[in-house]
Each structure stands twice: as structure tokens, then as C-alpha cells.
Amino acid sequence: MKKSSQLPVPIARKNQLGTDNHLLTTRYGYCFMFACIFVPNFPVAAVFRAEPELCARAVAIFEGKPPLEKVFAVNESANRAGITPGMTRAQAELCSELTLRPRSRLQESVAHAVLLDCAQSFSPCVEDAAADMALVDLEGMESLFGSLPGIGRSLFRCAADLGLDANIAVASNPDAAVLAARGFSGVTVIPSGQEAESLGSLPVEVLFAGRGAGEEREGKQKQKEDERRKKSECLLATLERWGIHDLRALAALPKVALSERLGQEGLRLQQLARGTASRTLVPVEAPAVFEEAIELEYPIVLLEPLAFLLNRLLEQVCARLAARSLNTQELRLTLALHNLTGVDPQLETFGIPSESDASQGAVQAQSPAQHFISGRQSKFCLTFCRTIRLPLPMLDPKLFLKLLQLDLNAHPPGAPITKIHLAVEPARPRLAQGGLFLPPSPEPEKLELTLARIAGLVGEPRVGSMELLDTYRAEGFRMRRFTPEAAPKINRQKAAKEKSAVAALRLFRPPLRAAVTLENGEPARVVCSKKKEVQGNVLWKAGPWRSSGDWWEREAWARDEWDIALQNADSIALYRLVRDLLGGGWFVEGTYD
Amino acid sequence: MSSAVVFTSAAQSRPFGFVVEKDAEVCPQPSGAELFAEGRPPQRAFSTSAFSTSVFSTSKDARLAGVTPASQLAIRPAPEMVSSGIAAMDALTGGLPRGCLTEICGPASSGRTTLLLAALAAATQRGECCVLVDASDALDPQSAAAAGVELDRLLWIRCGENSPEKSLEQLLRATDLLLESGGFGLIALDLGDLPPQAARRIPLTTWFRFRRAVEHTPTVLLAVERQSIAGSCSSLLIKLGLIKTASPGERAVEPSMDSQFPVPSYAQLLTGLEITAELVRSRMDRKPVCSAETKFASKTAWAG
Numbered sequence: 001m002k003k004s005s006q007l008p009v010p011i012a013r014k015n016q017l018g019t020d021n022h023l024l025t026t027r028y029g030y031c032f033m034f035a036c037i038f039v040p041n042f043p044v045a046a047v048f049r050a051e052p053e054l055c056a057r058a059v060a061i062f063e064g065k066p067p068l069e070k071v072f073a074v075n076e077s078a079n080r081a082g083i084t085p086g087m088t089r090a091q092a093e094l095c096s097e098l099t100l101r102p103r104s105r106l107q108e109s110v111a112h113a114v115l116l117d118c119a120q121s122f123s124p125c126v127e128d129a130a131a132d133m134a135l136v137d138l139e140g141m142e143s144l145f146g147s148l149p150g151i152g153r154s155l156f157r158c159a160a161d162l163g164l165d166a167n168i169a170v171a172s173n174p175d176a177a178v179l180a181a182r183g184f185s186g187v188t189v190i191p192s193g194q195e196a197e198s199l200g201s202l203p204v205e206v207l208f209a210g211r212g213a214g215e216e217r218e219g220k221q222k223q224k225e226d227e228r229r230k231k232s233e234c235l236l237a238t239l240e241r242w243g244i245h246d247l248r249a250l251a252a253l254p255k256v257a258l259s260e261r262l263g264q265e266g267l268r269l270q271q272l273a274r275g276t277a278s279r280t281l282v283p284v285e286a287p288a289v290f291e292e293a294i295e296l297e298y299p300i301v302l303l304e305p306l307a308f309l310l311n312r313l314l315e316q317v318c319a320r321l322a323a324r325s326l327n328t329q330e331l332r333l334t335l336a337l338h339n340l341t342g343v344d345p346q347l348e349t350f351g352i353p354s355e356s357d358a359s360q361g362a363v364q365a366q367s368p369a370q371h372f373i374s375g376r377q378s379k380f381c382l383t384f385c386r387t388i389r390l391p392l393p394m395l396d397p398k399l400f401l402k403l404l405q406l407d408l409n410a411h412p413p414g415a416p417i418t419k420i421h422l423a424v425e426p427a428r429p430r431l432a433q434g435g436l437f438l439p440p441s442p443e444p445e446k447l448e449l450t451l452a453r454i455a456g457l458v459g460e461p462r463v464g465s466m467e468l469l470d471t472y473r474a475e476g477f478r479m480r481r482f483t484p485e486a487a488p489k490i491n492r493q494k495a496a497k498e499k500s501a502v503a504a505l506r507l508f509r510p511p512l513r514a515a516v517t518l519e520n521g522e523p524a525r526v527v528c529s530k531k532k533e534v535q536g537n538v539l540w541k542a543g544p545w546r547s548s549g550d551w552w553e554r555e556a557w558a559r560d561e562w563d564i565a566l567q568n569a570d571s572i573a574l575y576r577l578v579r580d581l582l583g584g585g586w587f588v589e590g591t592y593d
Numbered sequence: 594m595s596s597a598v599v600f601t602s603a604a605q606s607r608p609f610g611f612v613v614e615k616d617a618e619v620c621p622q623p624s625g626a627e628l629f630a631e632g633r634p635p636q637r638a639f640s641t642s643a644f645s646t647s648v649f650s651t652s653k654d655a656r657l658a659g660v661t662p663a664s665q666l667a668i669r670p671a672p673e674m675v676s677s678g679i680a681a682m683d684a685l686t687g688g689l690p691r692g693c694l695t696e697i698c699g700p701a702s703s704g705r706t707t708l709l710l711a712a713l714a715a716a717t718q719r720g721e722c723c724v725l726v727d728a729s730d731a732l733d734p735q736s737a738a739a740a741g742v743e744l745d746r747l748l749w750i751r752c753g754e755n756s757p758e759k760s761l762e763q764l765l766r767a768t769d770l771l772l773e774s775g776g777f778g779l780i781a782l783d784l785g786d787l788p789p790q791a792a793r794r795i796p797l798t799t800w801f802r803f804r805r806a807v808e809h810t811p812t813v814l815l816a817v818e819r820q821s822i823a824g825s826c827s828s829l830l831i832k833l834g835l836i837k838t839a840s841p842g843e844r845a846v847e848p849s850m851d852s853q854f855p856v857p858s859y860a861q862l863l864t865g866l867e868i869t870a871e872l873v874r875s876r877m878d879r880k881p882v883c884s885a886e887t888k889f890a891s892k893t894a895w896a897g
Contacts, residue, residue: 440721440776440811442722442774442776443774443775443776446774449774454750454771457763458751462751462752464748464749465744465746465747466734466747477734477735484748501678501704501707501708501711501740501889501890501891502739502891502894503704503736503863503865503891503893503894504706504707504709504733504736505706505736506706506732506733509729522858540861542859542861543858543859544858568700568701570700571701571703571835572835573701591701591702592893593701593704593705593785
């Protein structure tokens with residue numbers, strides 16, 4: 001795969017254009033220009049994007065149901081080794097150097113989404129021309145991205161950064177750009193009015209290439225597609241008989257004579273060959289769906305190799321988000337588990353979801369929404385889902401990887417993993433204005449990682465900030481996610497200065513059961529077996545303060561509270577003594593400190 | 594008299610050397626017999642002529658200008674002090690130092706938690722993010738809210754689900770992570786309910802590490818415990834205690850039990866505590882601090 005450092009210069013057309021930006025601007029200033037991003041050999045490119053290490057090898061993609069699997073696409077190395085599309089899998093396997101991969105619709109759809117992301121990162125006016133092609137309207141782009149060759153190179157670099165080896169062509173009409181992208185590799189810029197000359201060297205097959213490539217049609221659409229293909233083959237055979245091999249020859253044919261022999265279709269093809277066909281772009285709004293997936297050849301058992309794959313997925317998805325100037329606030333990891341023996345009851349114990357949890361997890365039965373990761377090999381396939389929600393939009397693949405690792409360490413999937421699917425929820429980047437005089441606050445990324453690590457130490461529900469509940473019940477609070485506010489509340493600061501210190505209560509969790517000796521219905525002596533220092537004669541007491549609540553619910557409570565003073569070894573200590581009126585028994589709830 | 598000054602100027606990338614003062618040329622050198630007569634071993638006599646061509650021609654003052662006197666080396670910039678939330682404590686200690694370890698120790702009911710919550714309230718109201726690493730899960734959220742702590746800005750880490758040893762380990766590891774993360778205004782370690790023998794198991798090197806980690810940061814590291822355990826690592830050591838009386842009702846609890854007519858318990862009300870604070874150690878000043886005491890009163894939430 002080409003790297004961004006090996007950036008091609010616009011071929012052939014560069015000499016005609018020159019490199020002067022001013023010249024380019026004046027030449028292209030008042031005409032519409034379109035760019036076409038075309039990914040040749042799309043199924044192979046999609047596999048290469050998912051597994052970059054295969055780029056140097058001979059790779060063949062096969063599809064079909066066993067045992068009738070046939071080679072669908074091959075790369076250049078495999079072609080040199082004699083592997084061609086249409087061979088059976090058994091024939092292809094005779095080549096020892098060949099790497100075979102099944103055709104992955106999921107990876108192709110992801111690669112298509114990446115293609116649209118690449119186009120959308122330059123212009124909002126993008127046509128989804130085909131699975132392997134996107135057209136971009138470049139009107140007004142020169143002031144943002146520089147000259148047209150510069151835009152072409154930027155598009156090429158962007159596609160390479162996103163893992164796609166694409167051909168880029170820029171022309172004054174979409175069809176010319178499409179033909180140039182299909183015919184010329186690298187970056188091609190065709191000046192306005194020179195389309196016929198530039199496209200002339202291309203073979204006529206380029207006019208019929210790519211119809212329905214990478215798309216799966218059904219029913220009537222498939223029939224129409226077959227008819228169209230037959231017509232194309234017929235036309236191509238006719239042109240072959242006439243000795244028309246390239247577009248220059250087709251463009252030079254007399255218009256009337258061509259119309260008499262091939263009809264409107266012939267005229268349309270000639271217009272395409274001359275580069276004079278014009279049509280409007282059909283812009284689409286690319287859905288903000290950011291998903292990546294890997295199907296594994298062999299199930300993964302350990303989390304360490306999983307981390308490598310997750311790293312790759314995260315980098316890819318973060319690159320896509322960055323191309324669209326987006327961040328994410330939620331990561332959803334779905335793992336397909338390999339479990340041929342049936343449902344493991346232990347799996348059900350992993351990650352029970354709850355509303356307050358920062359991350360949720362559950363082992364779920366296969367749902368229709370997750371059909372795309374359904375297993376072909378495993379009969380009893382479970383999916384294991386983890387969701388990580390972030391307090392702020394972030395875009396740091398390393399941070400995400402650490403968070404996922406910590407989460408998976410705390411909630412292991414419990415079975416070998418066969419497929420990995422990662423989806424992120426896009427969010428607009430946070431806008432924050434730093435200030436010299438603002439109070440110190442932790443960096444959100446670091447804080448998130450620290451919280452995840454501490455949650456791994458003490459447990460997730462035991463880390464966070466507290467929220468008081470509207471109740472008089474003891475322990476009337478709940479833990480929630482720690483998301484500190486940025487702006488300080490200055491008004492309350494003044495009020496706090498006037499406030500005196502408040503005597504605090506330290507709680508014993510759980511409350512200590514105590515044996516209490518009563519005198520006249522009042523506690524006179526307390527003995528607490530769990531805490532030796534909480535025992536002795538009551539020196540002073542106040543109470544009882546009776547309270548009750550929730551009597552309309554099952555968990556009703558009623559209690560008497562006493563404030564007592566006991567003599568400790570070296571001083572006097574004040575405790576809160578509680579009598580449970582419903583359950584019975586005395587408890588030392590805490591100490592005033 | 595001849596005198597040789599040995600100067601080390603590694604900081605200026607110069608070699609070591611001897612410089613002989615000029616008046617050494619006119620002073621007579623003692624002979625070896627004279628030295629032996631005085632009971633001293635013979636010393637190598639440096640010829641003044643050997644040093645007459647000194648490698649450095651600058652004056653003495655200029656040479657010594659790069660040498661910092663040892664007395665000045667010890668001076669560090671005074672740490673920024675922040676309010677502890679209690680005026681009497683601020684008057685006693687000057688506040689809580691940033692970038693330093695502060696210890697608050699005292700027995701149960703000595704006002705440690707009151708002071709802790711006051712410091713947390715002051716810090717959160719300044720807009721700072723604070724952390725409470727609670728070794729024994731003893732924080733009462735109602736008390737924190739009543740003390741004025743802005744709960745949104747307080748991260749509460751509840752250790753102590755199992756044994757004291759386990760909770761201590763969790764506390765230390767969590768503190769390491771928090772100090773590494775940085776950005777907090779106050780990190781409070783609540784070891785108040787841990788048995789002293791368990792708290793003393795924390796190695797001194799851990800406290801040194803904490804001290805080094807928090808140094809040069811705007812974080813106040815506060816440890817609440819029964820007895821001082823950080824040794825010389827703490828910059829400020831405050832000892833608290835409830836004012837000793839025969840009965841707590843004498844001063845701290847109103848109305849008093851010592852009245853002529855015994856008051857029934859239902860007529861008693863705990864309205865607050867009167868606390869004494871002793872400044873045991875402070876490294877803010879160069880001289881060792883003399884023990885100073887102050888008193889402050891706290892009110893219960895229902896006392897108004």
C-alpha cells in the first residue's frame with residue numbers, strides 16, 4: 001500500500017498546467033471542478049485496510065458457499081503468481097505463497113464509509129457514486145485547500161491516512177473525473193477543455209468498468225443489472241470489431257454515423273470519451289456512523305493479543321473521526337464469543353448493566369441489530385458488549401485503548417473471541433477556553449484514565465462523587481460519575497466565609513451492633529464487641545430523636561437516635577447510638593469528630 | 594600570612610586551582626625546624642612564585658560572584674498557603690501549604706473530620722477539584738453537604754471494603770495514581786479510623802514519595818490520622834483534641850450537665866464541639882516552631 005510519504009505528482013497533465021497557483025486560479029477560476037476518489041480493486045483494498053500486514057503478500061479474496069468457493073478478487077502479487085478471479089478455492093490453495101481471505105461485506109461497507117469520510121472532510125457536497133468511488137464538488141475549495149493539484153494530493157494523502165490506496169482525478173465534469181480516476185493511477189488533474197486529449201489514451205473498457213462493482217443487488221434490480229451488463233458486452237464487442245480500442249478513436253467517430261449504428265447509447269459513450277458529458281452531482285449526506293470490525297481466523301483467548309487488534313481499530317476509527325473534525329463520547333465494543341458447547345452459565349455473571357454505571361456490559365443473546373457480526377462458523381455464538389461513556393468528547397486512541405483494557409480486565413469476556421466490532425458515537429469537540437487564573441483542575445483525559453484505574457482497584461461503584469437523595473433515611477445518597485464543573489461558583493464562596501465549622505459525623509459502615517444497658521429507658525452502658533474502644537458507661541446523652549419514613553413501601557424504617565458520650569482510653573468520644581424500632585437492636589452508627 | 598583559597602567552580606566549567614593572596618609574598622615562611630618545634634608536622638610550603646602567574650586574572654570578587662553562600666542554598670520559596678476553612682486555624686498555621694504534606698492527627702471526636710471537611714469546603718468553593726481517599730469508608734455525605742462541600746467537585750474514593758491491610762494498600766495505590774494524574778487542589782487521605790499499628794505499616798519511603806510527587810504542584814496533600822506517621826515528610830503537623838472536661842456537656846454540649854437540676858436526656862441537645870488545636874511542627878519558618886495552640890468551636894448541622 002502506498003504511504004502518504006510516497007505521494008505521486010499529478011501525471012502527464014502537470015506539464016500542461018504548470019505549478020503556478022496564480023495561473024491555476026485564473027484558468028480554473030470560473031468553471032466547476034470535480035474530484036473523483038476511486039479505490040481500485042476494492043474488495044482487496046478493504047481487506048488490506050483491515051490487515052495492513054497483508055499488503056506485501058499475494059492475497060486472493062474468495063466468496064461463495066463451501067465447497068463451491070471461488071476466487072473473487074486478487075491483488076497484483078497474486079495475479080503474477082497465476083491466480084485469477086473465477087478459480088476455485090481448491091485451485092488457489094495450490095499456490096503455497098497465496099493468502100486466502102473470505103470476502104467481508106462488513107469490511108467493504110466500512111471501507112466505503114471511510115471513502116465517504118475522506119470526501120466529506122473536504123467538501124460537504126459529495127456524491128456516493130459507487131461502493132468504490134466518491135465524487136466531490138470542488139467549488140470554492142481552492143481558497144481553502146490551495147491549487148487543484150494540491151487538493152488532489154491532499155485527497156490522496158487523506159485516503160492513504162485512512163488506509164485506502166486511492167486514485168484521485170480532478171476534472172471539469174464528474175464523468176471525466178470518473179474515467180480519469182478509473183484509468184490513471186495516482187493523482188490526475190485534467191484542465192478544462194482538455195478532457196478529450198487527456199482521456200484519449202484510455203481503453204474503451206473503462207467506459208463499461210465498475211458498473212455495480214461491490215454492490216449486491218437482488219430481484220428485479222439484479223435482472224436489470226444483468227441486462228445492462230449484457231448490453232455493455234455487446235457494445236464492447238461491436239467497438240472491438242470496428243477496431244476502436246481507445247477513447248480517442250471513439251471520440252473521433254462521426255456523430256451521426258455513430259448514432260445511426262449504436263443509437264443514443266453510442267452518443268452517450270462518445271460524449272463520455274470526449275469529456276463533454278455534463279450532469280449535476282447528486283450529493284448525499286454521509287451518515288455519521290463510525291464502526292470498525294475484524295473477523296478473526298482463530299479465536300483469541302488472551303486479552304493481550306486482543307489489545308493489539310483493538311489498538312488498530314481505535315486508530316482507524318479515530319482517524320475517521322479526525323477527518324470529519326469530530327470526537328467521541330461513547331465507545332461500544334461488541335465481541336462475538338466462540339462457544340460451541342452452548343451457553344456458559346458463568347458468562348451471565350459478567351458486567352450486569354445498571355443506569356448509574358459509567359460503563360455497561362452484558363452478555364446478550366444474538367440480536368437482529370447485531371446480525372452483521374453473526375458467526376458463520378460457530379453454531380452457538382454469543383455477543384459480549386461493553387460500553388464506555390466519557391464525560392467529555394475526546395479523541396485519543398491510546399486513552400481509549402487503556403480504558404478498554406482496564407474495563408476488559410475488570411469484566412473479562414469469559415470465552416474465546418471470534419469477531420470484534422467497535423462502534424463510536426460521534427460528538428462535536430469540546431470548546432474550552434483556558435485561563436491563567438482559573439483554579440487547578442485535572443486534564444479530562446488523564447482524569448478518566450485515573451478514575452478507570454482506581455475503579456479497577458476499589459471497584460466501580462466505590463469511586464465517584466456523591467449525590468444526596470431527597471430522604472431522611474440513613475445513607476440517603478448515591479454515587480455518580482465524577483464530572484467536575486469547570487466554572488467556580490463565586491457567589492457561594494462569600495457565603496461560606498461567614499459560616500462556622502460544622503461538627504462532622506464519621507460513619508461506621510456497616511453500623512456496629514451494640515449491647516446497651518438501659519436505665520429508666522435511657523442507655524446507661526454500651527458494649528460494642530466489634531470495636532473495643534466503643535464501650536463503657538454513658539457519661540452524657542441526648543435523645544431520643546425519633547424518625548421514620550417510607551412506611552408506604554416495603555423498606556420502611558423507624559429509629560430512635562441518641563447522642564452519647566463515652567470515656568475512651570485517653571479522651572471522651574461522642575457517638576451516635578441508634579435503636580432500630582422495626583428490626584430491633586442497637587447500633588453505633590458513627591462518631592462525632 | 595600566606596593563605597590559599599581553594600575554589601570549586603564546576604558550575605562555571607573551570608578547573609580547580611589555588612589562588613594565593615598577594616600579601617603572602619611579604620610574609621615570612623616558617624622553617625621546618627620551627628614547625629617541628631611547635632609540634633606540627635612539616636607541611637609543604639608553597640612557593641609564592643609558583644602561583645605568581647595565576648591562570649585566572651579576574652579579581653576575587655568577580656570569581657566569588659558565582660558562588661552561592663551555603664546559607665542561601667537552603668532558602669526555598671515559601672509555599673503558597675490556602676485557607677483551611679476555619680479562621681482560627683488559619684491564624685495559627687497561616688493556612689494549608691500547597692505542594693506539601695500536612696498531617697492532622699488526634700483521637701476520635703477531636704475535630705479531625707470537622708477540619709477536613711472545612712478544608713474540603715474551602716477548596717471546592719474556590720473551584721478546585723478535590724479528592725477524599727477514605728480508608729475506612731467513613732464519610733457522611735450529609736455532614737459534607739452541611740459543611741459546605743460542593744459535592745460535584747469532590748471525588749470520593751471509598752476503600753476499606755475488606756480488611757484494614759487491603760484498604761491501606763488501596764489507599765496508597767490510589768494516592769499514587771492521583772498524584773501522578775495531577776490537577777487536584779486538595780487530596781485528602783483519611784486514615785482516621787485505621788488502627789495506629791496498621792497505619793504505622795506505611796513505609797516512610799512512601800511518604801517521601803508522596804512528598805516528592807506533590808512538591809512543586811498546586812496540590813495540598815492532607816492526611817488525617819490518629820497519630821503522626823509521616824515523620825519529617827510532613828511540612829505541617831496539627832494535633833487536635835476535644836477540650837477535656839469531666840463531662841462533655843460542660844462546655845461543648847449545651848445545656849450543661851453540671852447544673853443544679855439534672856436535665857433529662859430528651860431536653861439535652863448536642864449543639865457543637867469545642868476543639869483545641871496544637872501546631873506541633875511547621876516547616877514554613879526556618880526556625881523550629883514553638884508549640885502554639887488555638888481553640889475553635891464547631892456547630893452541629895441542626896444547631897443553626
